[in-house]
Amino acid sequence: MITVASPEPRTDTATADRALFDRLVANAADDAQAVALLRDIVVRAARHQVRRMPRVWAELGAVRAEEIVESAADQATVDVIAHLDRFEGRSRFRTWVFKFGIWHAAAEARRSLWRDRPVLLDEYLDPPSTDPVSPAAQVEHHDLVAAVGAAIDEVLTPHQRRVARALIVDEVPIDVLAQALGTNRNALYKTLHDARVKLRSHLHDRGFLPAPEKRGGR
Numbered sequence: 001m002i003t004v005a006s007p008e009p010r011t012d013t014a015t016a017d018r019a020l021f022d023r024l025v026a027n028a029a030d031d032a033q034a035v036a037l038l039r040d041i042v043v044r045a046a047r048h049q050v051r052r053m054p055r056v057w058a059e060l061g062a063v064r065a066e067e068i069v070e071s072a073a074d075q076a077t078v079d080v081i082a083h084l085d086r087f088e089g090r091s092r093f094r095t096w097v098f099k100f101g102i103w104h105a106a107a108e109a110r111r112s113l114w115r116d117r118p119v120l121l122d123e124y125l126d127p128p129s130t131d132p133v134s135p136a137a138q139v140e141h142h143d144l145v146a147a148v149g150a151a152i153d154e155v156l157t158p159h160q161r162r163v164a165r166a167l168i169v170d171e172v173p174i175d176v177l178a179q180a181l182g183t184n185r186n187a188l189y190k191t192l193h194d195a196r197v198k199l200r201s202h203l204h205d206r207g208f209l210p211a212p213e214k215r216g217g218r
Helices: 014-027 032-051 054-060 062-082 093-114 135-155 158-169 174-181 185-205
Strands: none
Touching: 014 032, 014 093, 032 062, 032 093, 054 062, 054 093, 062 093, 093 174, 135 158, 135 185, 158 174, 158 185, 174 185
């Protein structure tokens, strides 16, 4: 956990937000009080997000939920400082920072919930069937899951893997992810589309999926 000085009394004003941003830009490495103020914001954002995820409390418990908040706050604090140059001032600095806390808390919570469970990524390539599942179909299903997991590591770029896992596995809101990565919804949708095309082609070549349908008579 990041150790920082206790934050000074805060004022919820645009002037205070801008002052905090300026202090961090000028000397984030040595201004422990500014970093403490920043972390105070992301802790509240992370806690807000975790409280909106009842499964965390029901399945992991209050102690683990608070650990997720603290861990997410540490990650978000570092992430904000690393991306200060992306803040364009179109919203309050506090609002921009809040999204980092939400994103990291959601991702950390999802990772904790899914840690001991198989991630059935094939469900995101095709809708799951409602037909009765035979033993043979179960074997094919498990093979496909393993093939999808391997394909993600083999054929996707690091950026495509990050976007696919954030949007599909961690269920990060696309607007939050776009803000954190300094991009927009359309760019993320295209990245996800390109990743799906790569995965389908890779799985088809290995006999796991039928050939994609051709459109436009070509």
